[in-house]
Amino acid sequence: MTLIPLPAFNDNYIWMLHDGQRALVVDPGDPQVVMDALARRSLKLDAILVTHHHNDHIGGVKRLRQQTAAQVFGPAHEDVPQPLVGVTDGDTVDALGWRFRVLDVPGHTAGHIAFYTEPTGQDPLLFCGDTLFSAGCGRLFEGTPAQMLQALTRLAALPDTTRVCCAHEYTASGLVFAQAVEPDNMAILDHQQRVATLRAQHQPSLPSTIGLEKSINPFLRTRQPAVMAAAQRFDASAQTETDVFAALRTWKNQF
Numbered sequence: 001m002t003l004i005p006l007p008a009f010n011d012n013y014i015w016m017l018h019d020g021q022r023a024l025v026v027d028p029g030d031p032q033v034v035m036d037a038l039a040r041r042s043l044k045l046d047a048i049l050v051t052h053h054h055n056d057h058i059g060g061v062k063r064l065r066q067q068t069a070a071q072v073f074g075p076a077h078e079d080v081p082q083p084l085v086g087v088t089d090g091d092t093v094d095a096l097g098w099r100f101r102v103l104d105v106p107g108h109t110a111g112h113i114a115f116y117t118e119p120t121g122q123d124p125l126l127f128c129g130d131t132l133f134s135a136g137c138g139r140l141f142e143g144t145p146a147q148m149l150q151a152l153t154r155l156a157a158l159p160d161t162t163r164v165c166c167a168h169e170y171t172a173s174g175l176v177f178a179q180a181v182e183p184d185n186m187a188i189l190d191h192q193q194r195v196a197t198l199r200a201q202h203q204p205s206l207p208s209t210i211g212l213e214k215s216i217n218p219f220l221r222t223r224q225p226a227v228m229a230a231a232q233r234f235d236a237s238a239q240t241e242t243d244v245f246a247a248l249r250t251w252k253n254q255f
Contacts, residue, residue, distance in 0.1 A: 001096065001119065003163070005204045008033045011169045012056055013206065015127060017096060022046045024070075024095045026115070026127045027167050031060030035067065047095035050074030050084075051129025052112040057167065071095075077111035087113065105131045105155065107148025108138030116158065124162040126210070128155060133166045134208040135174030135188070137219040139253065145246035149222065156220045160211030171195050171205035177255050178218050181230045181248065187215040218248055 002020075005013040008030040015026040016037060024047040028034045038045055045068040050058055052075060061081045065072055073093045076086030087093060089104035093115065100115040108130045115127040130138035131148070132155050140148055155164075175192045182188060191212070195205045214220050221227045222244045231238045235247040 001098070001122070003125070003165070003207070004037070005165070005206060006033050006037050007169075007204075009056060013165070013167055013169065013204065014060075015165045015167075017098075018043050019096055022096055024049060025064075026165070027051055027057035027129060028060040028064055029056040029058065031063040031067075034060060034064055038068075044068070045070040047093075048072045048074075049093065049095070049100070049115050049127060050080050051114060051127065051131075051167070052109040053078040053080055054109065054130070057129065075111040075113045078109060089113075100127075103154065105129075105151035107131060107140055107143035107151050110142040112138075112143075112151075114155070116162075123209075124159050125165065125207075126155065126158060126162050127165045129167050131155070132164060132213065132217075132219075133168060133174055134164065134171040134205060134213065135178045135191075135217050136170055136252065137217075137249070140249060145249060146242050148249070149242055149245040152219055156210060156214055158210050160209065160214070162210040163207040164209060164213060165207045169204060169206070171208070172199060175216070177252050178216055180255070181218040181251075182221075182224075182226050184226070185216070187212075191216050219245065222248070 004016045008014050014028045017024050023043040026049045048070050073085045074080040076088045087102045091102040093100040098117050100117045103114045105112050105114045118124045178188050222241050231244040231247040234251045238244045238247040
């Protein structure tokens with residue numbers, strides 16, 4: 001199975017999986033990007049996976065369904081174009097011979113979900129929408145800091161080898177903030193160099209891995225003394241882990 005990030009808009013990725021004949025896509029905000037990719041590779045679109053209701057993730061769903069008859073799977077508790085197979089935590093989705101487990105990860109939106117699979121002979125794969133970014137996380141538009149912290153803690157518990165397919169190319173800016181939080185973290189500095197090289201070559205910085213994110217992402221490192229201290233310098237009242245996370249998110253919003 002081949003995994004491809006399809007650039008869309010300014011910084012979105014529409015993720016495509018295909019076996020040379022059939023394909024699925026995740027969060028297709030731009031239908032033309034998907035149709036062009038299918039045509040170039042002579043692929044048939046079988047399935048569409050949706051993580052949340054924002055238009056840059058669902059804008060192409062209606063047209064793609066009409067033109068390809070692909071089946072759509074998405075969050076049961078969000079407003080996603082119908083007809084839709086609504087799924088929620090613990091449900092499974094079978095597509096292209098792979099079984100995806102649905103994880104509830106509210107925070108960015110109230111009903112945000114992620115799709116996780118452990119294909120035989122390959123590293124696990126996570127489509128996490130706008131919940132987890134490389135070196136960052138999504139803004140809290142509808143959820144609470146406690147919800148997002150719980151969601152990220154859940155994702156961090158996945159195997160370290162899990163490929164993290166974020167929906168935006170935010171890595172370089174995320175690393176600048178991560179370095180501000182932990183200026184002595186060499187893993188951050190090393191990854192900044194790798195990402196700069198990739199981006200200079202017009203290559204994506206993604207997918208990341210859970211193991212890497214646990215070493216560079218301040219939002220997955222809220223129990224680390226250096227991260228706690230940095231959050232408390234920003235907001236002296238940040239005492240609990242949820243407080244630390246909330247302070248980091250507010251800091252990032254203003255950064």
